[in-house]
Amino acid sequence: MESTTLYTLLLTIALIFYLLSGFIRLLVRQALSPLSLLRGPPCPSFFMGNLMEMHDQENNNLVAEWEAAYGSTFVYRGFIGGCRLMTTDPVAVAHILGNAYDYPKPDFVRDSLATMAAGHDGLLTVEGDAHKRQRKILTPAFSSSHIKSLTPIFWDSANKLRDIWFHTAAQADGTETNESKSKSSIPRDTRASTSSCGSAARRWTPLAWLVRFGYHFNALTDDNNELAQAFGVIFSTARKFRVMTILQVWFPFLRRFRRNSGVMIRAHETMRRIGLELIEERSRAVIEEQREVLSGKSGEIDGDKTILGRDILSVLIRSNLATTANQKMSVNERKLRAALRDVERDLQLEHAGLEASDPQLYQQILTDRLSKCEYLDWIVRETLRLHAPITSTMRVCMRDEDEIPVSSEGANGEHGGGCLDKNGKRLYGIRVKKWDIITIPIQAINKSQALWGEDARAFKPERWAQPPSTAKAIPGLYSNTLTFLNGNPLDGNRACIGYKFALIEMKIFLYTLLKDIEFRQEASMVIEKKVNVVTRPFVKSEPELGEPAAIVHPAGLFIRRVLTSSTVLIVTDLSLHRIELPTAVKHALTI
Numbered sequence: 001m002e003s004t005t006l007y008t009l010l011l012t013i014a015l016i017f018y019l020l021s022g023f024i025r026l027l028v029r030q031a032l033s034p035l036s037l038l039r040g041p042p043c044p045s046f047f048m049g050n051l052m053e054m055h056d057q058e059n060n061n062l063v064a065e066w067e068a069a070y071g072s073t074f075v076y077r078g079f080i081g082g083c084r085l086m087t088t089d090p091v092a093v094a095h096i097l098g099n100a101y102d103y104p105k106p107d108f109v110r111d112s113l114a115t116m117a118a119g120h121d122g123l124l125t126v127e128g129d130a131h132k133r134q135r136k137i138l139t140p141a142f143s144s145s146h147i148k149s150l151t152p153i154f155w156d157s158a159n160k161l162r163d164i165w166f167h168t169a170a171q172a173d174g175t176e177t178n179e180s181k182s183k184s185s186i187p188r189d190t191r192a193s194t195s196s197c198g199s200a201a202r203r204w205t206p207l208a209w210l211v212r213f214g215y216h217f218n219a220l221t222d223d224n225n226e227l228a229q230a231f232g233v234i235f236s237t238a239r240k241f242r243v244m245t246i247l248q249v250w251f252p253f254l255r256r257f258r259r260n261s262g263v264m265i266r267a268h269e270t271m272r273r274i275g276l277e278l279i280e281e282r283s284r285a286v287i288e289e290q291r292e293v294l295s296g297k298s299g300e301i302d303g304d305k306t307i308l309g310r311d312i313l314s315v316l317i318r319s320n321l322a323t324t325a326n327q328k329m330s331v332n333e334r335k336l337r338a339a340l341r342d343v344e345r346d347l348q349l350e351h352a353g354l355e356a357s358d359p360q361l362y363q364q365i366l367t368d369r370l371s372k373c374e375y376l377d378w379i380v381r382e383t384l385r386l387h388a389p390i391t392s393t394m395r396v397c398m399r400d401e402d403e404i405p406v407s408s409e410g411a412n413g414e415h416g417g418g419c420l421d422k423n424g425k426r427l428y429g430i431r432v433k434k435w436d437i438i439t440i441p442i443q444a445i446n447k448s449q450a451l452w453g454e455d456a457r458a459f460k461p462e463r464w465a466q467p468p469s470t471a472k473a474i475p476g477l478y479s480n481t482l483t484f485l486n487g488n489p490l491d492g493n494r495a496c497i498g499y500k501f502a503l504i505e506m507k508i509f510l511y512t513l514l515k516d517i518e519f520r521q522e523a524s525m526v527i528e529k530k531v532n533v534v535t536r537p538f539v540k541s542e543p544e545l546g547e548p549a550a551i552v553h554p555a556g557l558f559i560r561r562v563l564t565s566s567t568v569l570i571v572t573d574l575s576l577h578r579i580e581l582p583t584a585v586k587h588a589l590t591i
Ligand code: HEM
Pocket: 123, 124, 125, 135, 388, 389, 390, 393, 394, 482, 483, 484, 485, 493, 494, 495, 496, 497, 498, 499, 501, 502, 554, 555
């Protein structure tokens, strides 16, 4: 054989081997994984494992069925039959989530989150020291006192959304008059169709987030807003089941050939540009503000006074700039003032006419009352338990080897505790190796009958009067649910940083919308869940609507304006939950 031919042959073999090496490594890793000893459902496809049947798991009880058949800890199959651990065992979950830096999100999950919206350097996607640093910087912006100062923005947003619905409802029926543009004069018999509410509601979620960072309100109503269009592109391409997507998980070079990548890149560029503009604009304003304080032209920086002072970005920029002792002291001062203001407000509440004479103060007291309203609180807890917007999360073991402990006392009602392997041997620790993938089924744990009782899948706010003691084992940040992930981290905390934000915002939105609008669902309307970055309701019976319509995030509440019904139907499941106004929201409405 000629030497050039030989070289060409060797080069070709080396190239093929290089291209296949990732694949071969994956096969070897999967074959050696101790997870292959565990039980689990049959694998319907060599190539896709159980992934196809899992695609609609938000709308069926697949994980619960697997749990009933194989116990709380088992394996399912991923790409080319690789074993992935799935566990609803609270002890195992606490170990995995509690050691967040040894069990990070797998590379393909981070890449997909980054591509959607989070960016490669965002808090949601970075790991290790970079995460620790970002979390430390961001934490002050999510403190209770700061969230309290942000509530006017939530109220403004809630009112704005309500007005958009009023407006589109009136437009849909051609009944809009100058008068009907105002809240009080919307015709009572106008019905907002899902389609008419669709575009405004679709735009609402991502843009409302930006408002928290100081983005202008007009974006919510302007159809041609470039940021709204960018979000539209990103959200419409999220989570579509394609073989190519699975291949991109394991062969990163294929990620270059993402569909719509040109459009996506432009959408990302728009988001980035507007984000940077916002930062620049806020930085200028904060620096100017501080210059005035230092020159004595104005008093102490009081973050509560202006919209500028209240948005998250300004707080972050301030905390980045706040290095002098003088400014640090002002935080204590602000706390003292806030405490004194609270006392004053409680007193003023006793006076009639406060809403008219001092609407802002009234709003603040109202917010306080809302957060203490027991029944509203139960509704929110129960909605978040049954309808966690993030239905599962994935982790990968980065320790060379580890043994994940499992409950010794029959987690989820199993006899004898532990978990059974393929040979019927009882294990009290699950051996895993580096790169083994783990799924934490948040929704299944939140709805587990073993942990929550026989009626676990029913929407029952009253359960919160006395939650079952078995549910206390769930290592959740909030209400013994995993909705916001872990509450007892050992090394690294990847629990939701914004959960208090979400809770108060949900209450304000519920209050505002329920106060002014009546709701019902037509019997023919079928609502299911659809994952588009987060899980949102989707009108299955009206597929022409495409994307989810008329949705209040994050409560997962689908609403439609109706005539004269005196009841409110809250759609939190495929079945309806009829809640008579006097019992469901009376406390909130009569504050
Ligand atoms: C009902 C509403 C919300 C739910 C159910 C929710 C849930 C979650 C969950 C489950 C995670 C962990 C994701 C994972 O590691 O797989 C998370 C992380 C996070 N959430 Fe939320 N979230 C909500 C609202 C918010 C809000 C309002 C904010 C901010 C204003 C926020 C900011 C974040 C951030 C920054 C992280 C990343 C934290 C980290 O990795 O250190 N979330 N959230």
